[in-house]
Structure formats: C-alpha cells, structure tokens
Amino acid sequence: MHKFIPVFMKKFLFGLIFFFTSVGTVFAQDSIPAITKKTLVKAPFESGYFIDDQTVALPPAHSLQLIIQHRFGTIQNGWTDLAGIWGVSNIRFGLDFTINKNVLIGLGTTKNKRIQDLQLKYTFLRQRKGGFPFTMAVYGNMAINCLNKSSFGIDFKSRDRFSYYGELMIARRFFKMFSVQVGIAWVHYNIVDSAITKQDWHVNSMYNDNLQISGIGRLKISPQTSIIATYSQSVLTYLNRRPWPNAGLGIEISTSTHTFQVYFAAAQGIIPQEVAFYNDNNPYNGVILIGFNITRLWTF
Amino acid sequence: MQKKIFGGLLVFLIGVLIITSCAKDTVVHAQINPNLKISFKDTIQPIFTAGCTASFCHSGTVTPNLQTGQAYNSLKSGNYINTGSPAQSIIYTEMAPGGGMSSHCTANQADLVLEWIKQGALDN
Numbered sequence: 001m002h003k004f005i006p007v008f009m010k011k012f013l014f015g016l017i018f019f020f021t022s023v024g025t026v027f028a029q030d031s032i033p034a035i036t037k038k039t040l041v042k043a044p045f046e047s048g049y050f051i052d053d054q055t056v057a058l059p060p061a062h063s064l065q066l067i068i069q070h071r072f073g074t075i076q077n078g079w080t081d082l083a084g085i086w087g088v089s090n091i092r093f094g095l096d097f098t099i100n101k102n103v104l105i106g107l108g109t110t111k112n113k114r115i116q117d118l119q120l121k122y123t124f125l126r127q128r129k130g131g132f133p134f135t136m137a138v139y140g141n142m143a144i145n146c147l148n149k150s151s152f153g154i155d156f157k158s159r160d161r162f163s164y165y166g167e168l169m170i171a172r173r174f175f176k177m178f179s180v181q182v183g184i185a186w187v188h189y190n191i192v193d194s195a196i197t198k199q200d201w202h203v204n205s206m207y208n209d210n211l212q213i214s215g216i217g218r219l220k221i222s223p224q225t226s227i228i229a230t231y232s233q234s235v236l237t238y239l240n241r242r243p244w245p246n247a248g249l250g251i252e253i254s255t256s257t258h259t260f261q262v263y264f265a266a267a268q269g270i271i272p273q274e275v276a277f278y279n280d281n282n283p284y285n286g287v288i289l290i291g292f293n294i295t296r297l298w299t300f
Numbered sequence: 301m302q303k304k305i306f307g308g309l310l311v312f313l314i315g316v317l318i319i320t321s322c323a324k325d326t327v328v329h330a331q332i333n334p335n336l337k338i339s340f341k342d343t344i345q346p347i348f349t350a351g352c353t354a355s356f357c358h359s360g361t362v363t364p365n366l367q368t369g370q371a372y373n374s375l376k377s378g379n380y381i382n383t384g385s386p387a388q389s390i391i392y393t394e395m396a397p398g399g400g401m402s403s404h405c406t407a408n409q410a411d412l413v414l415e416w417i418k419q420g421a422l423d424n
Contacts, residue, residue: 073362077362077363080361080363081361081362086361086362087361087362088357088362103307112400112403113402113403114403120314142317142318142321147402147403148406150406150407150408151397151402151403151405151406151407152327152397152407153327153328153329153330153397153407154328154329154330154407154408155328157323157325159321159323159325160323160325162321162322162323164318164322188322189398190321190322190323190324190325191323191325191326191327191397191398192325192326192327192398193326193327193396193397193398206398208324208325268400277398278398278399278400280390280393280394280399280400
C-alpha cells in the first residue's frame with residue numbers, strides 16, 4: 001500500500017501542474033486581445049517568502065534578492081533560555097535572482113544539517129481585474145544534506161543526500177487589505193529512517209514521499225504593516241510522532257526593497273521539505289518558536 | 301525564440317537531473333549484539349558529552365541537560381525516553397538520521413542510544 005501512495009501522489013501532482021500550466025498556455029493563445037485590455041491586480045503578497053512558506057509573489061524582473069531566515073529555539077523553557085533566544089537556533093542565508101518577471105532562481109545554505117538548496121519558481125498566471133481570478137505559481141527545490149556520511153547509516157550512497165519539494169500555489173487578492181493562498185506540495189527524501197527488519201527493531205516507518213497542504217493569509221493593517229498567518233499539514237503520518245503540522249502568526253513590515261517578518265511558528269527546519277518531513281514541534285502543545293525573515297532587493 | 305529554446309532546455313535538464321538522482325533508500329543500521337549490555341555511564345554519557353554538551357548547548361541552558369550527573373534524570377523527567385516503544389523516544393528520533401540533532405552525532409551513536417533504551421534505559 002505504501003509503495004502505491006507515492007507513485008499515485010507523484011502522478012497526481014505532475015498531472016495537476018501540467019493541467020494548470022497548460023491552462024496558462026490556452027488562455028494566452030485564445031484570448032490575447034481580451035487579456036491585454038484587463039489590468040493586472042497587484043501581487044497578493046509583498047514577498048516570495050512568508051514565514052515558512054513560499055508565495056506566488058516574485059520580485060521585479062532582473063532583481064537580486066538577499067534573504068536571511070532565522071529560527072530561535074522553542075519558547076517553552078521560558079526564562080531559562082529567554083524564550084528560546086539563547087537556545088539552539090537555525091539560520092538560512094540565500095540569494096535569489098529573477099530571470100524575467102515570471103521566473104526566479106535561487107540558492108541558499110542552511111545551518112541545520114548543512115543543507116544547500118537550489119530553487120526555482122514560475123508564476124504562470126496572474127490575477128486580473130474582471131479577468132482571471134487567481135495568481136498561480138509552481139515552486140520547486142532540490143536540497144543537498146552535507147552532513148558527514150556517518151550520519152546516514154552504514155550503507156551510504158551520495159544520492160542519499162538529496163531531497164526535493166514541488167508545490168502548486170493558488171493565490172487571490174480579495175481586496176486591497178486581504179490576500180489568501182492555498183498550496184499542495186509533493187515532498188521526497190532519497191533516504192529515510194525506516195523499518196528494515198521484521199523484528200520491529202528500528203520502527204520509524206517513514207516513507208520517502210509525502211504530500212503537504214498549506215494555507216496562508218495576509219491582512220494589511222497599514223500601508224506597510226500586515227498581520228500574517230500560515231498553516232501547513234503533511235498528509236501522510238508515520239508510526240512515530242513526526243511530522244507535526246506547522247502553524248505561524250506574525251507581523252510583516254515591508255517597503256519597496258525590504259521585507260521584515262517576525263512571528264511565532266512551530267517548525268525550525270526553514271526549507272519547506274524539512275518543515276513537511278521533520279517538524280518535531282507540536283504547535284497544539286505550545287511548542288513554538290520566534291523566527292524572522294529579512295529580504296533585501298536590488299533591481300538592475 | 302532563442303530564449304524559449306534555452307528555457308525549454310533548462311527545464312529539460314532540471315527534469316533529467318531530478319529523475320536520475322531520485323531514489324527510495326532507507327537507512328541501514330549497524331546491527332548491535334542484543335546480548336551486549338550497554339552502560340549509560342560508559343557508553344551513552346560519552347556520546348552526550350562529546351556531541352551535546354561540548355558546544356555549551358545541552359549543558360544547563362537548553363533542555364535536556366545532558367551533563368554528566370544530570371543527563372539521566374533530565375531524560376527521564378522530561379519524557380525523552382519511551383521504553384514501551386523505544387524507537388519513538390524523543391532522544392532517539394532527534395539523534396537518528398534526519399532528526400534535528402543528527403548533525404551532532406553519527407547514526408551508529410543513535411543506534412547505541414536506541415539499544416540502551418530497548419534494554420530498559422537503566423542508570424547503569
């Protein structure tokens with residue numbers, strides 16, 4: 001059964017992405033005169049980064065974006081480690097570049113597990129006044145775990161370092177102050193800790209694939225300030241307790257070249273496949289942490 | 301036209317890269333002789349001391365406190381050990397491959413901790 005599910009998920013997700021990207025082509029071919037008359041709605045989000053999620057938003061064409069993402073330790077120890085600020089933290093440092101107004105390519109490095117990632121985002125349909133009601137994008141990344149090979153078990157192969165994440169995102173700016181996005185993602189790790197014997201010796205029983213659904217929302221409370229919220233949930237669960245869903249709530253302050261987000265969220269993994277696969281923090285039990293994202297944009 | 305060809309080629313190459321590098325492997329664990337009695341003091345505590353407290357993380361500030369003399373009580377009182385289902389013990393899932401603390405130990409060290417829990421997680 002478990003072998004069937006990932007194959008089905010992959011086919012389903014690839015089919016979904018193909019369908020929606022094809023819709024863009026069909027719209028473009030059949031109704032060019034109509035579309036050119038309808039104006040684009042402003043992007044539903046200020047930044048492509050949104051707590052632990054991605055959004056459909058892209059910086060202007062030929063922009064270089066610096067991103068710093070930081071997650072402190074969990075808050076439940078209180079004053080002992082100043083709500084996690086003195087605790088064990090995780091950080092990602094990345095650079096993105098928009099090849100054109102629709103395509104972004106990026107690189108990043110993350111402290112935990114020494115993860116290096118390559119990411120690609122393609123916004124293929126945009127919301128228009130009186131026209132298409134959504135902005136849609138696909139996001140994918142490939143990550144390399146650069147830990148010592150002794151961390152992978154005794155039969156290590158180089159390919160075991162790789163993991164992948166692919167997401168289809170659908171967003172709508174309902175009115176000037178309020179935007180929502182939903183997403184469905186396929187997550188794959190080349191190696192997982194799994195039951196390898198019938199004696200129930202190492203039972204984590206993780207599968208290599210998972211499916212994640214997510215929803216994010218933004219409510220502007222001033223021209224530069226917004227309340228932001230996110231929730232994501234992995235669909236397959238394992239015999240052990242992971243992965244818990246991720247929930248986040250915070251504030252975003254943005255200008256034309258900067259975005260600053262500070263928030264409470266559960267996951268410490270930063271890159272999306274880590275959030276989907278290895279979130280140890282259960283937000284329902286109050287295991288959350290303080291995090292922030294900072295982006296800086298240069299347009300050429 | 302050239303841009304479209306270049307874009308198509310890029311997507312194709314990325315697709316090939318993903319498909320050829322995709323695999324479904326599982327961690328192969330070192331088989332530990334179940335007759336080998338694992339001592340907390342001689343085997344487990346040195347793992348914690350080298351990987352967890354030497355960097356001043358689990359040495360009083362961050363829970364659990366894994367310093368010598370404190371570690372056993374911290375693990376027990378903080379529910380990091382599940383002797384009923386050892387592989388679900390938080391201390392193991394954190395140290396095992398893919399776990400949040402896997403950067404600070406080897407898979408073999410995680411296996412030793414698991415085996416110690418399977419043997420009853422004794423303060424021996």
